[in-house]
Amino acid sequence: MNALAHSAPTPSLPSAGVIWTRTLEAIRQEGLHYALTWLERMRPMEVRENALVLGVPDRFFRDWVDDHYRSMLETHIARLEPSLGRVAYEVVVGPPPSSDLPPTPTVKVNSLRPARLNPRFTFDTYVVADSNQLPAAAAQAVAHRPGHNYNPLYIYGGTGLGKTHLLQAVGNHIWEKDPTQRIVYLSSEQFTNEYVESVREHRMTDFRRKFREECDVLLIDDIQFLGKREETQKEFFYTFETLFGLNKAIVLTSDMVPAEVPGMEDRLRSRFAMGLMADIREPTYETRVAILQKKAEQEGLDLPDPVAHFIAKHVQKNVRELEGALVKLSAMHSLTKQPVTEEFASQVLRDILPAQRTVDVEAIQREVARFYKVTVEALKEDRRHKALAHARQVAMYLSRKLTKSSFPEIASRFNKDHSTVISAVRKVEGLRETDAAVHRDLSELETKLGGM
Numbered sequence: 001m002n003a004l005a006h007s008a009p010t011p012s013l014p015s016a017g018v019i020w021t022r023t024l025e026a027i028r029q030e031g032l033h034y035a036l037t038w039l040e041r042m043r044p045m046e047v048r049e050n051a052l053v054l055g056v057p058d059r060f061f062r063d064w065v066d067d068h069y070r071s072m073l074e075t076h077i078a079r080l081e082p083s084l085g086r087v088a089y090e091v092v093v094g095p096p097p098s099s100d101l102p103p104t105p106t107v108k109v110n111s112l113r114p115a116r117l118n119p120r121f122t123f124d125t126y127v128v129a130d131s132n133q134l135p136a137a138a139a140q141a142v143a144h145r146p147g148h149n150y151n152p153l154y155i156y157g158g159t160g161l162g163k164t165h166l167l168q169a170v171g172n173h174i175w176e177k178d179p180t181q182r183i184v185y186l187s188s189e190q191f192t193n194e195y196v197e198s199v200r201e202h203r204m205t206d207f208r209r210k211f212r213e214e215c216d217v218l219l220i221d222d223i224q225f226l227g228k229r230e231e232t233q234k235e236f237f238y239t240f241e242t243l244f245g246l247n248k249a250i251v252l253t254s255d256m257v258p259a260e261v262p263g264m265e266d267r268l269r270s271r272f273a274m275g276l277m278a279d280i281r282e283p284t285y286e287t288r289v290a291i292l293q294k295k296a297e298q299e300g301l302d303l304p305d306p307v308a309h310f311i312a313k314h315v316q317k318n319v320r321e322l323e324g325a326l327v328k329l330s331a332m333h334s335l336t337k338q339p340v341t342e343e344f345a346s347q348v349l350r351d352i353l354p355a356q357r358t359v360d361v362e363a364i365q366r367e368v369a370r371f372y373k374v375t376v377e378a379l380k381e382d383r384r385h386k387a388l389a390h391a392r393q394v395a396m397y398l399s400r401k402l403t404k405s406s407f408p409e410i411a412s413r414f415n416k417d418h419s420t421v422i423s424a425v426r427k428v429e430g431l432r433e434t435d436a437a438v439h440r441d442l443s444e445l446e447t448k449l450g451g452m
């Protein structure tokens with residue numbers, strides 16, 4: 001049975017039917033008729049916990065609506081009933097409903113996605129690379145044979161590197177394969193809060209039933225916070241022992257290895273280390289590019305390669321920041337309809353990109369001369385030797401790109417006229433698109449110059 005089936009209906013709220021009718025009306029008034037074609041095929045079932053449960057004809061329908069309309073629905077519903085933060089679905093097999101009244105379902109063949117699991121966090125949307133290969137493979141192994149492979153699995157690493165994503169992917173995968181599996185996902189802080197509340201309200205029997213008897217998969221995020229809570233640790237230890245003894249899967253995440261978690265009891269530390277410990281490292285440059293490309297594809301954003309490289313070069317800390325940059329770029333692109341170019345990205349992301357060193361034309365000439373092993377003077381001469389001409393054009397291109405100098409200003413530093421600079425810039429822009437070696441050289445020079 002799922003968690004929903006145990007809880008009593010939420011008192012003092014309008015019925016599911018009333019909330020649903022008002023929600024559809026609000027959506028209609030906003031003119032979102034395309035959405036109604038889908039939404040009107042769902043039926044309000046009930047209000048449970050903080051969710052409005054909607055009946056859907058099948059899982060495909062559910063997934064589609066969930067992908068496209070979940071956030072819109074949740075926003076509208078929360079506006080009408082602030083205590084309702086979620087929608088949930090149940091597949092209802094039976095004759096299609098014909099009136100405005102909620103139909104009586106004949107068979108319920110599906111349960112709700114377990115509380116707090118975000119359907120966005122799946123293995124499909126996770127980019128696997130060198131920096132996260134081991135934890136990703138281990139998480140998949142657990143998802144395929146929960147409780148048998150790597151128990152417990154302990155995933156650790158810095159902030160924003162994808163620990164929660166992997167943890168939730170395990171839960172989502174298991175639930176999608178077998179909705180009868182009882183999956184409990186929560187952070188160690190939420191575990192602590194539930195524990196404290198249960199003690200206060202004398203509901204420890206319920207608490208233990210939930211975590212020890214009615215749990216097939218326990219997924220706990222940010223286990224390090226347990227270090228500060230002696231009493232909760234004790235409770236967690238017995239929870240762990242019970243589940244482990246029953247071969248139930250346990251996956252934990254943390255920002256440090258068990259030995260480093262301050263205040264963590266030794267017996268817990270040693271149990272955490274019993275299964276597999278796998279760390280997620282900071283993404284390499286290539287991984288950052290791959291993540292950006294995959295996320296752009298998911299967002300339906302056409303992200304040219306040079307722009308992906310540009311962001312990956314400047315946003316290095318973690319995946320969360322990469323994602324933030326992409327979301328901002330995508331939003332500004334759809335608002336302004338401007339093409340997604342490096343220049344557009346540098347304008348839009350100005351406030352989140354690390355402060356750039358200011359470079360001037362002279363610094364660029366020096367760096368380019370060193371790079372191509374020529375002299376600065378040669379860059380300013382008229383000699384047309386092929387390699388020298390290329391170095392000169394590159395220096396002009398970078399001067400235009402990395403400084404605020406106008407074409408005539410740049411021309412004067414190279415003793416040329418401005419039309420020469422314009423054609424040099426165009427030529428290098430073209431080469432950058434078509435010639436991988438030139439692209440690589442330019443990226444390297446830009447990194448050295450600390451600009452973009």
Ligand SMILES: Nc1ncnc2c1ncn2[C@@H]1O[C@H](COP(=O)(O)OP(=O)(O)OP(=O)(O)O)[C@@H](O)[C@H]1O
Nearest residue numbers: 125126127158159160161162163164165319320323
């Ligand atoms: N390898 C990856 N592929 C795709 N998306 C990723 C990857 N790694 C991280 N992300 C995305 O980056 C964001 C941050 O990841 P997540 O919340 O899982 O980080 P975390 O390690 O749990 O951070 P914290 O310790 O701060 O809670 C999420 O939106 C997640 O989807």
